[in-house]
Amino acid sequence: MANINIQFIRMNTSENLEMFILKKLEKVTKFYQNLIDINVYIKYENSSENKGRICEVEMKQSGLHLFASANENDYQIAVTNAIDQVKRQLDKHKAA
Template structure:
């Protein structure tokens, strides 16, 4: 799986890049058909004290998968976004296996 991490209008963070890479490696081992993941980190002024945004776009056979979350810190945002991505990957995998069985 190819991985591209971008920090939008903010400084890059080696520790966040390492954290995301580690978390996404687990996903790529579980779902070998994931081709590429684009990760975007953004900061926004948010009155709810959130504003740490993580967006992920995952390329795989068929339509791309997208998830985003807005949390108090980037670690929580990454966890929530990956949780959403994994839910979508499970659904896609179930669709794949159902199609293979009925073929």
């Protein structure tokens, strides 16, 4: 089982969002059991250029380091998009 670390940056911790993240990651770790570390960073940036709800996901596997980031108007959408991006990267490496 992967070591999962969730950090909330420039915002308060949200148990609901943390449970949502863990549920999404459960689907990934079910198919990729050789993941070592998963770091999820939830950030808020007040900027007129961006949407402001940011999720960054970093996954480490033996010899492999993957990263994805999503900036959306809603944290759940940002989490879903970032995790989907990393899952696609894992699928590419699995197929190679």
